[in-house]
Amino acid sequence: MHELTLYIGNKNYSSWSLRPWLALKVADIAFVEKLSRFDESTGHAHFIEFSPTKKVPTLLIHQENQKPVTIPESLAILETIADLYPDRHLWPQDAMQRAKARALASEMHAGFMGLRSECPMNMRRKIEAITVSNSVIKDVKRLEQIWSDCLEQSGGPFLFGDFSIADAMFAPVVNRLEIYALSDHIAVKVYSKAIKALPAWKEWQEAALKEPWIVQEDEV
Ligand SMILES: N[C@@H](CCC(=O)N[C@@H](CS)C(=O)NCC(=O)O)C(=O)O
DSSP states (O other), X not given: OEEEEEEXXXXXXXXXXXXXXXXXXXXXXXXXXXXXXXXXXXXXXXXXXXXXXXXXXXXXXXXXTSOOEEEESHHHHXXXXXHHOGGGOOXXXXXXXXXXXXXXXXXXXXXXXXXXXXXXXXXXXXOOOOOOOHHHHHHHXXXXXXXXXXXXXXXXXXXXXXXXHHHHHHHHHHXXXXXXXXXXXXXXXXXXXXXXXXXXXXXXXXXXXXXXXXXXXXXX
């Protein structure tokens, strides 16, 4: 038996935190949520109290009579959850589809630097286009290609049919594409609608809108 504690950052801004939080909620896995606010004045120094990387998200796995196991890195957290709860099928069951989903989740984890640096997630930001670099335009084109290919092959509503870790990894991008008006592609519209209809997405967004804290560098 084990219990889970997930440390996350501000719901308005923390795109990496959203990923495992969303997967845990969609898979109906119980966990204790600990929100630790960003503090730009100290470089988020207090994150060291729970994470060796000083970053959110970080998962703690508590087992009886043992020291908690600490897992930083969103993708490692998602893999760990899939391992601990195999019956929730957080990866596609077919090996080839699973391989494809893993490749896409890794691509998201390691790439899309233009989009990630120029267009921060911001759940409360009003929709308003901004001028973006070619790197962002390239990232958006790649997302349009991934989402349209996956939805065409799976039939939706999620990238591999049922919600998977690939969706958890791409979910924050739904907000970025919307608030900076980056795409009119039909696959983006259809996929964004499916993600935003998740009760867990709505729960995260509602909480984000109630947060009073402003992180100036993420206000574009
Ligand atoms: N590769 C990490 C990235 C995590 C990350 O950069 N988190 C941000 C917040 S969304 C953070 O904790 N920043 C604080 C810092 O860099 O000191 C992951 O996948 O979890």
